Amino acid sequence: MDKKNHQFLSDKTVEEASRTFKVLADPTRIKILYLLSQEECSVTHITEVLNMSQSAVSHQLRTLRGLRLVKSRRDGNHFYYSCSDQHVINTLTQVITHIDCE
Amino acid sequence: MDKKNHQFLSDKTVEEASRTFKVLADPTRIKILYLLSQEECSVTHITEVLNMSQSAVSHQLRTLRGLRLVKSRRDGNHFYYSCSDQHVINTLTQVITHIDCE
């Protein structure tokens, strides 16, 4: 039971890290975030590009909004979404880059 | 439907990224990987440090082994585990560092 020079993680840190990775663990959210990292998009546009149901996209956007990873602005009947957490985007991009360069 | 200068992700890339993030999404695996990133550990040691059942730890190690994120060596009755995917460790460390510096 000798405690060495470890950096122990607090439960809070672990939970927060888990939360971050959980968001990125879903293929649909990966696609949405990657798309939004390149341009602001309306829900309809996301739906068309990803070839998904409007409902599924909206639900995922709600999740992402709840975690403050995306933000939206209204223009008439359209809502335009964009990324609002550069760190998460960086993490996503790094992993994708690493995968693609193999 | 105008396709702009997007980097589109292949399904394979998305799936692979998802797989990576899924592993890191579980608190138990975060703790195990972080511990192993600091020192090689026996299953018993992990079990004690993380205060978890031997079975739960073994199951997670099996998962991690299957994804080649950890490797093990035998010494008599003990199995010593260590990390074998530095990129995943880097990703984990970066996210944790970002969380802790806030």
Added chain:
DNA sequence: TATCTATATGATCATATGTTCATATAGATA
């Protein structure tokens, strides 16, 4: 050799999560 220790693993069960379906709503338009 009988037993103990360290580890692995299959089955089961509860929980979490993502999609679909149906429906609600606000702004635009006829």
Added chain:
DNA sequence: TATCTATATGAACATATGATCATATAGATA
């Protein structure tokens, strides 16, 4: 104002996942 369009959301359902329990196994030791 009636209707259409874009988006949001609750309910229901199927699937995935992690922990536990019971048990198996190989090496160490009495």
